[in-house]
Amino acid sequence: MTSTPLSRSEAKDLTRRKLIRAALAILDEEGEAGLSTVKVARAAGIAQSSFYVHFKDMQELLRVLAEEGGERLRSSMREARRRARESPGDLGLHRETFRIPLESICRHPELLRIQIRARHDPSSSLRDFASETAAAYREHHAADLAALGYTADNERDRRRLDMIADGINAATNALAMGHLEGRYPDLDEAADILTALSRGALRLLRSTSGATRPGDEPPARP
Amino acid sequence: MTSTPLSRSEAKDLTRRKLIRAALAILDEEGEAGLSTVKVARAAGIAQSSFYVHFKDMQELLRVLAEEGGERLRSSMREARRRARESPGDLGLHRETFRIPLESICRHPELLRIQIRARHDPSSSLRDFASETAAAYREHHAADLAALGYTADNERDRRRLDMIADGINAATNALAMGHLEGRYPDLDEAADILTALSRGALRLLRSTSGATRPGDEPPARP
DNA sequence: AATTTCACCGATAGTACTATCGGTGAAATT
DNA sequence: AATTTCACCGATAGTACTATCGGTGAAATT
Numbered sequence: 429m430t431s432t433p434l435s436r437s438e439a440k441d442l443t444r445r446k447l448i449r450a451a452l453a454i455l456d457e458e459g460e461a462g463l464s465t466v467k468v469a470r471a472a473g474i475a476q477s478s479f480y481v482h483f484k485d486m487q488e489l490l491r492v493l494a495e496e497g498g499e500r501l502r503s504s505m506r507e508a509r510r511r512a513r514e515s516p517g518d519l520g521l522h523r524e525t526f527r528i529p530l531e532s533i534c535r536h537p538e539l540l541r542i543q544i545r546a547r548h549d550p551s552s553s554l555r556d557f558a559s560e561t562a563a564a565y566r567e568h569h570a571a572d573l574a575a576l577g578y579t580a581d582n583e584r585d586r587r588r589l590d591m592i593a594d595g596i597n598a599a600t601n602a603l604a605m606g607h608l609e610g611r612y613p614d615l616d617e618a619a620d621i622l623t624a625l626s627r628g629a630l631r632l633l634r635s636t637s638g639a640t641r642p643g644d645e646p647p648a649r650p
Numbered sequence: 651m652t653s654t655p656l657s658r659s660e661a662k663d664l665t666r667r668k669l670i671r672a673a674l675a676i677l678d679e680e681g682e683a684g685l686s687t688v689k690v691a692r693a694a695g696i697a698q699s700s701f702y703v704h705f706k707d708m709q710e711l712l713r714v715l716a717e718e719g720g721e722r723l724r725s726s727m728r729e730a731r732r733r734a735r736e737s738p739g740d741l742g743l744h745r746e747t748f749r750i751p752l753e754s755i756c757r758h759p760e761l762l763r764i765q766i767r768a769r770h771d772p773s774s775s776l777r778d779f780a781s782e783t784a785a786a787y788r789e790h791h792a793a794d795l796a797a798l799g800y801t802a803d804n805e806r807d808r809r810r811l812d813m814i815a816d817g818i819n820a821a822t823n824a825l826a827m828g829h830l831e832g833r834y835p836d837l838d839e840a841a842d843i844l845t846a847l848s849r850g851a852l853r854l855l856r857s858t859s860g861a862t863r864p865g866d867e868p869p870a871r872p
Numbered sequence: 873a874a875t876t877t878c879a880c881c882g883a884t885a886g887t888a889c890t891a892t893c894g895g896t897g898a899a900a901t902t
Numbered sequence: 903a904a905t906t907t908c909a910c911c912g913a914t915a916g917t918a919c920t921a922t923c924g925g926t927g928a929a930a931t932t
Contacts, residue, residue: 436900436908439909443909460683461683461771465891466888474909475910475912476889476890477910477911477912477913478909478911479891486890544766544770545767549683549767551680551684552681588843590834591825591828592847594824594825595843595844595847599817602820603816606812606813611812617810621817624851625847626847628847628849628850628851629850631849632846658877658930661879686919687921696881697881698919699921700881701921702921
């Protein structure tokens with residue numbers, strides 16, 4: 429082992445990173461209820477009281493965690509969008525549209541778990557983060573639908589697009605979690621299912637866009 | 651006010667119910683982290699120490715809560731199945747299949763919220779309850795699909811049915827939550843979206859059942 | 873009527889955690 | 903070289919909660 433002479437600020441930054449990493453791990457393994465300055469500090473290898481050198485309180489650490497997580501998720505989605513645009517063909521694009529979010533989730537599953545938990549936990553300090561993330565995903569999806577040629581010009585259609593994005597989103601999360609739990613080993617299969625689900629929804633939009641009330645399935649395109 | 655002379659056991663049962671109700675309310679409003687014998691007992695109008703007359707500890711109260719919640723959910727689903735069977739016509743049946751679970755959820759939203767939270771919280775004492783409930787929903791849905799004529803006779807098709815049930819399920823929850831949050835005021839619209847999503851998935855099953863790999867969309871029925 | 877049972881009470885010991893404070897030594901500055 | 907800064911430390915007061923214990927009075931039993 430080569431000794432590394434660290435400056436004071438470098439050393440401080442290092443322990444700060446250690447605290448953040450430790451908190452993320454505990455958050456993922458034991459949930460928000462399992463977090464305490466005692467545990468985080470010990471996991472990072474410092475005294476409990478030294479926790480306060482780096483963060484005002486646990487709340488602030490969680491805020492930082494949310495910001496970093498949000499940044500990671502956003503960049504992951506940007507990357508996804510970029511790759512999807514490069515994908516060849518129309519079917520390919522449609523399928524990539526679904527495989528890529530699945531992959532993004534599987535790359536940082538702890539972020540999704542934490543987010544889902546926070547989204548439904550009224551006592552969570554991460555609720556805002558969770559809501560923003562959910563909204564970002566919805567927008568992401570709305571953009572994808574727009575890219576496929578579906579735009580909403582009245583309130584009902586907008587609400588429908590929202591519901592579809594919401595539903596597909598939830599399904600994406602569910603399949604990703606199932607993949608991580610080992611139930612669905614093949615992500616391509618999952619992407620196929622999502623593609624099929626969305627096809628059904630798009631068919632509905634196509635068949636009744638602007639109409640007053642849906643019948644069964646008139647074939648007309650807008 | 652007419653005075654009600656209660657026997658000792660009746661009175662005990664009453665406070666027990668009060669404790670359970672109080673716990674459920676706190677669980678819904680503040681999450682599992684907000685639960686404590688202090689709060690529950692106070693909300694039920696008894697001394698903190700009297701909590702232990704009724705339950706060994708908080709863990710046991712949560713177990714009872716999970717059992718009661720499970721029973722409520724199961725009976726809600728039985729009722730749903732019964733009504734769906736009575737529904738006229740094939741399209742009607744398909745749509746009822748989706749509207750009824752939505753209604754069930756909206757009748758007891760706190761149960762879904764608690765379940766979703768527990769399902770993703772590693773520190774929760776309600777995880778088993780949540781897993782069982784999720785599995786029950788999936789079976790419910792698999793049965794619905796079977797009723798519509800989709801049966802799986804190989805591993806890949808079984809996995810697909812699972813994924814579809816999982817995905818539709820997640821979408822159902824998402825739309826129900828959206829309805830409760832006021833974003834989707836009309837449950838029928840939500841049911842239409844779910845119907846459309848599932849149609850897409852069913853079309854996939856139809857077109858590639860038993861085949862080795864899906865192409866785009868051959869029209870053949872099995 | 874006498875006795876027993878028991879749901880509930882207040883007090884309290886024990887546990888886990890938060891957040892502050894004064895002290896220390898090595899890094900940084902002068 | 904002398905002085906200052908500051909990341910980290912141990913100790914500790916304060917907070918919130920759990921779970922037990924002995925006591926009490928009214929209901930239930932004898």
